[in-house]
Amino acid sequence: MSGAKASEKAPSANWILQHPTYQQMKELNVGESEQIHAAFLVYMDLTEVRRWKEVSCVKSLDLQVVLLEAREKDGAPVHTVLPLPVHQSLCHQSIRQVLDRGFPMLLCAVASDSTLVYQRMTDGLVTPDPPVGPFEDTGRRQHRKRRQHR
Amino acid sequence: MEAPPCSQVEELQQEQEHGSSLVVGLSLCDSAPLLWRFQDLKTVRSNSLVGALLGSLPRTPRQNIRLGRPLLLMPEEERVLREHHGAAALSARNQDAAGAAELRQRYEEEQQRSLEEQSILALEDRKSALLRAMTSSSGSESGAGSDEALQCRLLALEQNFSFPRSALAVQLSTARAGLSQCQEDRAFLEADWPIREQDSPRRDARYQVFRDLWGRGFFLTSAGKFGGDFLVYPGDPLRFHAHFIAVCLTLDESICMLDVLSVARLGSNVKKTVLLCSPAPDGSVHYTSLQWSGMM
Numbered sequence: 001m002s003g004a005k006a007s008e009k010a011p012s013a014n015w016i017l018q019h020p021t022y023q024q025m026k027e028l029n030v031g032e033s034e035q036i037h038a039a040f041l042v043y044m045d046l047t048e049v050r051r052w053k054e055v056s057c058v059k060s061l062d063l064q065v066v067l068l069e070a071r072e073k074d075g076a077p078v079h080t081v082l083p084l085p086v087h088q089s090l091c092h093q094s095i096r097q098v099l100d101r102g103f104p105m106l107l108c109a110v111a112s113d114s115t116l117v118y119q120r121m122t123d124g125l126v127t128p129d130p131p132v133g134p135f136e137d138t139g140r141r142q143h144r145k146r147r148q149h150r
Numbered sequence: 151m152e153a154p155p156c157s158q159v160e161e162l163q164q165e166q167e168h169g170s171s172l173v174v175g176l177s178l179c180d181s182a183p184l185l186w187r188f189q190d191l192k193t194v195r196s197n198s199l200v201g202a203l204l205g206s207l208p209r210t211p212r213q214n215i216r217l218g219r220p221l222l223l224m225p226e227e228e229r230v231l232r233e234h235h236g237a238a239a240l241s242a243r244n245q246d247a248a249g250a251a252e253l254r255q256r257y258e259e260e261q262q263r264s265l266e267e268q269s270i271l272a273l274e275d276r277k278s279a280l281l282r283a284m285t286s287s288s289g290s291e292s293g294a295g296s297d298e299a300l301q302c303r304l305l306a307l308e309q310n311f312s313f314p315r316s317a318l319a320v321q322l323s324t325a326r327a328g329l330s331q332c333q334e335d336r337a338f339l340e341a342d343w344p345i346r347e348q349d350s351p352r353r354d355a356r357y358q359v360f361r362d363l364w365g366r367g368f369f370l371t372s373a374g375k376f377g378g379d380f381l382v383y384p385g386d387p388l389r390f391h392a393h394f395i396a397v398c399l400t401l402d403e404s405i406c407m408l409d410v411l412s413v414a415r416l417g418s419n420v421k422k423t424v425l426l427c428s429p430a431p432d433g434s435v436h437y438t439s440l441q442w443s444g445m446m
Binding site for chain 2: 093
């Protein structure tokens, strides 16, 4: 009896494989199943969790992977998102090829527990934000510390 | 006191004196390029090259915060100097000059001179102390008697005074210019050089990136503490914080995603942008800035 019940439960675990977007990604015929799975998880995160707009999947012939395009809100610029399983390696050349598409780029690393980390990648030298004040003079602080010790 | 430079470097310096840049003399310790002379260090800094000071300071030896000469150049810094004809190696032969005996003699003469000067001054000191003591104790009395006694005492002092060698104040010269006198130090540095040579494609990539960024006016130092290749400053490191951590790689080199994530996270924690730098086939360099997306 438990065997029959177990076999009834098995198909529901394949909801990802049956999802129309997943099947759409598969039909692009690029990327291994791991990368497609990663792309699907990022798709779900962007659409359901972050509510980004116009999320679509495209294929990259150069890299042979599934890329996503999306806008953060209506009217915001289109971003290219490169979803990759975290244990995969890549080369700078591939990153440049995605940047060459001309859109701001996000690299998304997908861990085996489905944790997602987004990194922004930009061409050129982007100056970092300066440290935020107020700033305390370390010299005076040390002096104050010494006086307390006496 | 400077080690005698080899004649080739002197000639180059005379040629370049009219120009804006001077040639610096590299003291090669095995393959490590060191600079010892103040003028060389100033020249190199004014060319936006920072290097790393290695020596301990005579007055504060047991610390690593402030170090003194020599200045060690990164391989990229040395190469950039050589390519611009800004550096030449001081011949090792001249550095091990057999002026050792001469130096010793000069040193001993100086010590003797110093001893004589100091003994005269010490005697003067004692005399004036004696005078003060005698005139204050016999303040109310005045007359030929006390004067004569004073003169006797002064004479006796002069005749019996001797300045012992152990009381000599010795001045240490801190202007030493090289390792020519210290054979043991030199042997130590040659035997135990910890820097490993990287494999060639990476080393070439590093140099191309260094030269490009240096040519744009940035100051670069090594970024070992941050897991990168270079720290890139918009100006002199004494005045600015670094803006970038440069990671140099070739365009087709495979990098692990975990490494990208860890270096990017480190960069965001220290408020620096991580730069992936790769030389392109056309001679330019591609830069990709990694930033934390801010998407929680």
